[in-house]
Amino acid sequence: MTTQDTSAKPACDADARLFRAGDRVAVLPLQAMGGQPGRAGGRLDRLDYLVPPGLDLTPGAVVRVPLGPRQITGVVWGPGEGDLAATRLKPVTGRRDCPPVSGPLRRLVDAVASYTVSPPAGVLRMVLPIDEALDPPRPEAGLVLTGAAPQGRLTAQRRAVLEVISAGAAAGDTPPSVADVARAADVSDGVVRGLIEAGVLAVVERPGGRGGDEAPAPDPERPGPALGPDQTAAAAALVDAVAQGFSVEVLDGVTGSGKTEVYFEAIAAALRRGRQALVLVPEIALTTQWLERFRARFGAAPLSWHSELGHAHRRRAWRAVAEGRVPVVVGARSALFLPFADLGLIVVDEEHDAAFKQEEGVIYHARDMAVMRGALEAVPVVLASATPALETLANVERGRYHRRRLAARHGAAVMPAVEAIDMRGQRLPAVRFVSEPLKQAIVDAAARGEQAMLFINRRGYAPLTLCRACGHRMRCPSCDAWLVEHRLRAGGPRLICHHCGHDEKLPDACPDCGAEDKFAPCGPGVERLAEEVAGLLPDLRVAVMTSDTIAGPEAAAELIGRMEAGAVDVLIGTQMMAKGYHFPKLTVVGVVDADLGLAGGDLRAAERTYQLLAQVAGRAGRAERPGRVLLQTYDPGHPVIRALIAGDRDGFLEAEADARRQAGAPPYGRWAAVIVSAPDVGDARATADLFARALRRTLPPGARLLGPAPAPIGLLRGRHRLRLLAMADRAADLPLAMARARELVPVRGAIRVQIDVDPQSFL
Ligand SMILES: Nc1ncnc2c1ncn2[C@@H]1O[C@H](COP(=O)(O)OP(=O)(O)OP(=O)(O)O)[C@@H](O)[C@H]1O
């Protein structure tokens, strides 16, 4: 695909140069050197090497270099930078046989490292996550029948092996590997090897699976659906953007307005230009319906990139992307760092979603870094959402992003009617969570042959388990958190920590007072809600959708299929089911606890709750039949609830934006957090104090610093945590202040300092 339209991308001079024997080059190693995060952004991240005779290197070349006694992999970043005498430099050992890391991608690594205050080596590792992919695949061994008849008795296992191989050969498949055959015949590898030794099977070379080539390519010329007038205008603007260069296009359309169909036109435009497209989604497991629609539009599937892909598959996929053999990739945030050979478009779907923020390792926001990559690659970025983030809208306001609006649902569908159920008037018994009006709405929907969805954003059976004899509450041994009871797992009820994964059997007796059978679950989780609905409405077919019951894409697809086939009357789930689904017969949505997210009081509590509930509400009435949304609340006057009922998103966002502006909070101010943690509380405190002192020296004038204060989750995985929060105006360079402060603070042993620029979570 790189052959067409290379004119659109000016050749980068810096990349055109060649390093020859005797030249010095700076190499960024893939491994962080000596784990010294304090050196992030400094020159010490890269090391100089000499180019040996017989090796020509371009910038971006992936090379092996000696480091101490080891050979490590790194990337040529540019000309040498140090002043060490040439005689003291070691030569590059050799090149690895993969496409070089492009100039824009190298600049992205540098930009992400400095923005997130992370070692560039750690960011580079996200670009080159699979060592084996850096060499071409070796030809693999495949098995064929020799024609020799097996000697002696033919066991059932051996017969199964022979059947698998002859069936494959008859179907024209490439010769399978030993492991493939063993799996298909359900025998051990030894059985297959035995047949090779006996001369019944022979090993032949088959071409190493390159991946991507076998799959048909998406075809942009297939006709898409006829677009409505607003959709046509929005699509034209996006298609135009694909022909230009960098811009950010905010596709702001109500739920069910057809944003997907519209940005598919931009993907088609990129494909027509022979370029690759990347679509980032919050969770790849939830893309079943999206993939169906992609296939319907383009006649072939895109590449799905996610962490659960098998190792061999990931390796092939990575190379296929790097070699330009994959036209479209859909993936979760890590796909942002794939080495596209010729990227032409980035789409971030559900751009407001908090799942785009990576909270471990390199702490980055994939939406924001996607915009950075778009700018560096000179390609457009489409941010699609029915509930854009305030950050995004502020950039629209500033004129930096363009907004394309879709004000109405597609076709005959209308926005659902939203009502509050004031729970203060409902007088439900303490163990009931579904009010009479909500129950009635579900019954009515089922009577009309329609479906209902109940939403509660809490996994498990009950968020708290308490001993009725002594009041003891079951806590996680290594976190500041209650243990959550889960009942849907094998082997009886379990208590699980949602922060660290600690998992124990629900004990028979209270660990504090010894009383037996006195545990009481407190409050509802999705499993308890399902139990209640099954009891209240025994004639209805209930299904549960939460990450505990839907472990991967297949389980999700199975449940989606049942919903689409009308085999489910009531779908009960967590935020997992809020994202993008389209069920034509779903007309009633019930939010069991609309107040749940509002209590937190962090910066985005109201915005997040609004987004989540608007998305959930948006699942109702997406086809011919009108939808109805019922919000159970104890606070019907809350601005979020009022805005949802009135359908006044813009009014709500304006008020929210005003409050942030007054407070100098993001997106009108800039924040960065520091989390210091250590097994010993005194160590954590001492380092946090030092960091605060350092920050007072490095922060720009006018910036404020809060803390150190114990984090809301003061203990996590056995580590004590303290937080600092730096607040400044938008122009301030907080990453720089953070990087400088870290240089000043020695961080030893088990103490950890995490820097979170633009924090989303305050726990
Ligand atoms: N022009 C069109 N012709 C036919 N069907 C369409 C058209 N536009 C949208 N649709 C259909 O309408 C439904 C809703 O569209 P889509 O899912 O793209 O909306 P959305 O804006 O992404 O919604 P959400 O934000 O809720 O995910 C889908 O089934 C889609 O196939």
Ligand SMILES: [Zn+2]
């Ligand atoms: Zn825990």
